[in-house]
Amino acid sequence: MSQISTVTREATSADQALFTSVRSPTGEGYRIIAASVNVSRQERAEILRRAPSHASLCSEEPNTVAMLAFPLTSGRTCVGLCQYAGMEHTARGGNRVHTHFALLDEQSYRLFENHALAVHAALNAVIGGRPQLKPEPTLEKLSLSIASIGPLHGQFQCGDPRRTESVLQTSLAMLQGQRLLVVDQEEGFDLLDLTLTCLPAVVRRCLAVSAGLKFSLSRRLQLSVVAPDQGQSRRVLFGQQVGWLDAENPSQRPASAYGPWLDFLKRRLEAGRVTEIRRLTAAITEDVDAQALGRIAGLCDDIDAAVCADGDELARLVSKYDQFSPASDVETQLLQQFQDAAERRPTPGARMEKS
Amino acid sequence: MAIVQDAVNQERRPQIVSVIGESNVGKTVYLGFLLDMLAQRAGDFEAVPKGAYSIDLQQAVISHMSHRMFPPKTPMEANQWYWAYYQVRRRAVGSPWVDLIMPDMAGESLAAEVATPKTFRVIHRLLNQTSGMLLLLDAALAANGSTQPDFFAMKMLSYIDSMSAVRGGGRQKTPVAILLCKADHCPECFDDPIAFVKANLNRLWNLCESRFDSVAFFATSVVGSLGYAMSQDQAYVTPIPLHTALRGVMEPFEWIIDQI
Numbered sequence: 001m002s003q004i005s006t007v008t009r010e011a012t013s014a015d016q017a018l019f020t021s022v023r024s025p026t027g028e029g030y031r032i033i034a035a036s037v038n039v040s041r042q043e044r045a046e047i048l049r050r051a052p053s054h055a056s057l058c059s060e061e062p063n064t065v066a067m068l069a070f071p072l073t074s075g076r077t078c079v080g081l082c083q084y085a086g087m088e089h090t091a092r093g094g095n096r097v098h099t100h101f102a103l104l105d106e107q108s109y110r111l112f113e114n115h116a117l118a119v120h121a122a123l124n125a126v127i128g129g130r131p132q133l134k135p136e137p138t139l140e141k142l143s144l145s146i147a148s149i150g151p152l153h154g155q156f157q158c159g160d161p162r163r164t165e166s167v168l169q170t171s172l173a174m175l176q177g178q179r180l181l182v183v184d185q186e187e188g189f190d191l192l193d194l195t196l197t198c199l200p201a202v203v204r205r206c207l208a209v210s211a212g213l214k215f216s217l218s219r220r221l222q223l224s225v226v227a228p229d230q231g232q233s234r235r236v237l238f239g240q241q242v243g244w245l246d247a248e249n250p251s252q253r254p255a256s257a258y259g260p261w262l263d264f265l266k267r268r269l270e271a272g273r274v275t276e277i278r279r280l281t282a283a284i285t286e287d288v289d290a291q292a293l294g295r296i297a298g299l300c301d302d303i304d305a306a307v308c309a310d311g312d313e314l315a316r317l318v319s320k321y322d323q324f325s326p327a328s329d330v331e332t333q334l335l336q337q338f339q340d341a342a343e344r345r346p347t348p349g350a351r352m353e354k355s
Numbered sequence: 356m357a358i359v360q361d362a363v364n365q366e367r368r369p370q371i372v373s374v375i376g377e378s379n380v381g382k383t384v385y386l387g388f389l390l391d392m393l394a395q396r397a398g399d400f401e402a403v404p405k406g407a408y409s410i411d412l413q414q415a416v417i418s419h420m421s422h423r424m425f426p427p428k429t430p431m432e433a434n435q436w437y438w439a440y441y442q443v444r445r446r447a448v449g450s451p452w453v454d455l456i457m458p459d460m461a462g463e464s465l466a467a468e469v470a471t472p473k474t475f476r477v478i479h480r481l482l483n484q485t486s487g488m489l490l491l492l493d494a495a496l497a498a499n500g501s502t503q504p505d506f507f508a509m510k511m512l513s514y515i516d517s518m519s520a521v522r523g524g525g526r527q528k529t530p531v532a533i534l535l536c537k538a539d540h541c542p543e544c545f546d547d548p549i550a551f552v553k554a555n556l557n558r559l560w561n562l563c564e565s566r567f568d569s570v571a572f573f574a575t576s577v578v579g580s581l582g583y584a585m586s587q588d589q590a591y592v593t594p595i596p597l598h599t600a601l602r603g604v605m606e607p608f609e610w611i612i613d614q615i
Contacts, residue, residue: 021463027503029378029463030431045474048467053431090379091593093427216432218477236434 012108013141015039019051019080020098022133023089030054030097034135036142039103043072047101050208050219052082055094058188058212058227062095065128066212067189069116070221077109077205078102079119082213085131098131102142106205111146113282114204117193122146163191164269166247168262170195173243174207174223175258175290181215181224181233184247188212188225191247195223197277198265200284200293217242257290264297283330292327299334306341318342369440369454370615371484372608376491377507378462381536381577383426383437385491386459387416388577388604390439398605399447405440405454412437412459423595429461433477436460443612453612466507469514483518487530487611494574495540497555508533508559516566530569530614532607533559537576544574545602571610575603 015036021029030053032044039047050070057066066082078101085098102123104112112118122144166182173180174195184191188211196204211225215233217240225247226233237244253262268277280300288296306317321339326332376382390413393402404410415437419426429436437459444452460478468478482488490511492504512531519527535551538544544551552560552572563570579600585592 025503027377027466027507029461029466031463031467041471045467045471048431048471048474051431053461053463054428055430055435056432087589087591088428089591090428091591092425216434218433 011143011145012104012111013143014105014108015076015103016139016142017044017047017101017103018098018132018135018139019047019101020085020131020133021054021088021096028089034132034137034139036103036139040074043074043076043078043103046070046072047078050221051080051099051101052097052213052216052219054088054097056097056214056216057082057084057095058214058229060095063129064212065124066210067117067120067192068099068210068213068219068221069119070208070219071206072103076103076105077114077116077119079104079116079123081120081123081127083128083131085133098133100127100131102144108144109205110201110285113278114201114285115196115282116204116207116209117189117196118146119144161270162248162250164266165250165253166245167191167194167198167269168266169245169250169253170223171198171265172253172256172258172262173245174199174203175293176256177222179222179242180245181226181237181242182245182247183228183233184225185228188227192223192225194269194274197274197281198269199281200288201282202285202287204281258293261290261293261297264301280330283333284328286328286330288328292331295327296330296334299331299338303334303338303341306338306345309345314342314345369456370486371456371458371481372487372489372611372615373482373485374457374459374489374491375465375482375511376462376534376536377466377493377504379428380462380491380493380504382462382491383412383429383459384416384420384577385489385534385536385575385604386437386439386457387413387426388599388601389608390441390457391417392601392605393441393443393608396446398609399445400605400609401444401446403442405442408437409439409441412439420596420599423597425594425596429459431461431464431467433460433464433475445612453615465511469510472514472517479518482515485529486615487532488515489532489534489607489611491534491536491575492556492559493537494535494544494551494555495537497535498541498544498551505556505558508556509562512559512562512567516562527567528569530571530611531563531567532611533563533570533572534575534603534607535573537578538574538603539576539578539600545576548572548574569614571607573603573607573610575607577601577604 015038017035017039018033022033057064062084068080071077080099080101082099084095086096088094088096192211208221209223210221215224215226302317326335374382374386393400416426439457441455442452443455444450464475468475473479492508497504516527535544535548549572577599578596579598582595582597583592584595
């Protein structure tokens, strides 16, 4: 079994910015009301373009939480926790949307395995349910705990083949660089969590995603997970290069070069081996293509096979990797695990020389 | 977008009239009532909406106001804005049809674009191609001594001016109608808008005089009387428009049409 280890530390710090609607001596309405001193003018402009404003959350329930994450041109990643903060102050109907953004540099984001929902969970632990409406104009850095990277927003229903298929199709769209709107009956976090988990960390790092926010073209996201509506979201897609997926009724997955990788993920998801997938994808930090992912999937399968193979089968597996040349760090680690697994087998003839 | 297809089908270059102003100044309400008055042939105008989407704004405004509510706040996301595409002409014989596109932009997006140009490229492009502007200012705030409307107007016009300078310099030719909104709170606006602007929005007046060739000032009001309500579990006072009394809604539009 693959046991890719990940670096863990207890906490990291990040710049922050608050986007909401307040009245002040210099104006009113939605804007960045406070930010850390290191948040640049360009970063502020990018946040303004994508931040959710009035009536942007899918649900109107007061305790609704949504998320938004996108890379900034500065190289940092911006992850936002969106929640309501009472009535909008002009009292023209609707709740005030409040988004607390954390801006993580590449190294900090790596500590969260490039997983936006891990950052979101850490943000939620710090500021969830406590939106700030009267902050100091300049904010200190935010301390985010990274102690609890794991299943984030509930347990994925591994036994539901439709949801598994939805996760795989969403992953495929992301791997192929497509833009996708997913309509999910549930909150959307589970599906997004699993989709991100199934994507290599190197792919996750560049993704712009949201869950629980109404779809908006101007946010320019690759993946938006939204609640069902009266068809407004789908109408907006007319004439746009954005795909659409009903998570409850996914169509047949199209054939692609990523087939072996997705089939591997499917088997693991059906077996409930989500933590293993998470460890594996977190370790894939170098650029990969479909062939590389296929090789990684094959290695993982062969590690499993080596654990219980005997005699001829084990010899066949060992000879398969005699001349194997790893193309990345993760392949090197997996090959090592395969060799260790084969070494532990009792049949003397099946042992292989460590290269 | 449907509006693009509709405009192409007309085989005429549409004129964009931009309604601009700060958040909560009343852009949506003004534009909604203006379109509704045009649809009812006020001011000798004949107006034909091109596409059902063009009616959404006036329907939203009229429906809310008839239920004694202000329409909801306009989100910053551009795909949530109302866009109205109307063919308008004066009913006098021989008057040509003019294709008008009037987007209802969010005040926050405008403010962000003015503060950092090209933050919202859609606004930059719209204002760059606009044939006439209706700049809405909160006259009630200005009359109360707030400098905010004056500064916002200066920023907005300075932004417009700088776009024009890129195209070759000189004074700004685009007609700008400056609407003193919520004038029911300061009725002196109606008597002499220019005197009001000189007294309460002096920085704006000076900038207009220095840089803009075609500016006119109008007092505008749509609400006849306001009530204020709150409940025990609600921290905010909700303004209730008890009835509408339209004043000065058509005049700025007529002036803009005459200019373009």
